[in-house]
Amino acid sequence: MWIRPIGIVGFFLLFQLLQNSFFINFGFHPEFVFLFFYSLIFFEKRNNFLFLIFISFLAGTLRDVYSYEYIGPSIIIFLGIGFAIKELQRFFNTREDEHSLLNFLLFGAVSLFFYFLLSAMILHLSLFDHLVVKDIFFNMVLSLLLFYVFSYGKNMFISQRSKQLKLKL
């Protein structure tokens, strides 16, 4: 039962370190923490708010610890984006077990753009200090790997879905 949360914490930490120490000067800014967070949210059950809050809190804390700003803004950003992604999935009436690549890339690109925008506003940076379109493109290319990992290995990170029909009263 604890393996899943510990694994998620470990992966977040690893991605944060990769982002801060390894993938520097590669010509774009890889946002591994955000992509992992987004993948977890996208493939997770819609009403599992506790899980959403947990990973928003975890991802946001790590992002803020390894940035020069105070701790807190990224938690709020991730929470907002997490809820927004769930609302988007509900709005487009997608089935809970249906995860198309197109939806994944589309929602991902939009949420990444808002992530850059909100981060820039809070950190008082110019959004165009780095080329946003180029960064979104390369990050979405990276996210393809995560999409296939989650699609075929979803049992590792995502709550078990019961296939039993539920009677709603």
Next chain:
Amino acid sequence: MPYFNNISIHKRSTIVWKALFLLIGLIAFIIIVNFFNNQVKNFFYHISSPVEKRMWNVNSFFSASVGSVFQSSALLKENYELKNKNQQLLSEVLSLQATKKANDALNEIRANPEAAHFNLSMASIIGSDEEGMILINKGSDDGLVNNMPVINKQNILVGKVENVYKDFAKVMLLSDKRSTVNIKIKNDQADSKNPEVVGLLRGGGDANMYIDLVAIDSQIAKDTVIVTSSLEKTFPKDLLIGKITDVKKDSQKPFQQANVSPFFNIGITDFLFIITNYHT
């Protein structure tokens, strides 16, 4: 919200209270953690620093090769800008080198005690229009007039100002066929028994000069230095000119001649000095 559509009122209020509690908890957490912001960050950096350091070392190896793929357009642009900058700097270096050369020449002649009493105007050689004539970049606007002596930084006589324009002037070299200068053959041991030998330096064209009208019985030797004599009106006396390379003596003629090799080499000279307080 659609989440609450199928939930009872009691459960709905429980969820609202739970959400409120979580929100307050989150705000409290943010406030408390930021009180210990430095300590929290220091803790995380401390535990992750060994891994981060290794990743950073590996990064510098990979980013040079992989990063260039993503930065190709930026690299091309940077290359172009650097090339332009390089050319600009090269041009500036050449300009600074020329300035340094001019300063060195000026310092050298100022250090010469024999040139101490001359008012000098420094000029650059622009070109050579005719054989025996050179063009300099000073003219009447700079105070030049005809027949002003021209020397180099070693205080060696080069020629005289022949034609003056507003910003330029032509200098007739000593080797010009029309040039004649009263000279004396330097002899430090001259006395009444061995008086100084005087003669006339003529230009032979094509950087050649020779002494003429030297008395046949005068003793002149190879490698002897010749200087301007006091008989010369155009040039100050005792200015170095050159040295004798060979002597032509014919007992049938009343005068002997000698070829002279000039001390100055106009081909490697960049700056000349015009003596402005000595002219006819």
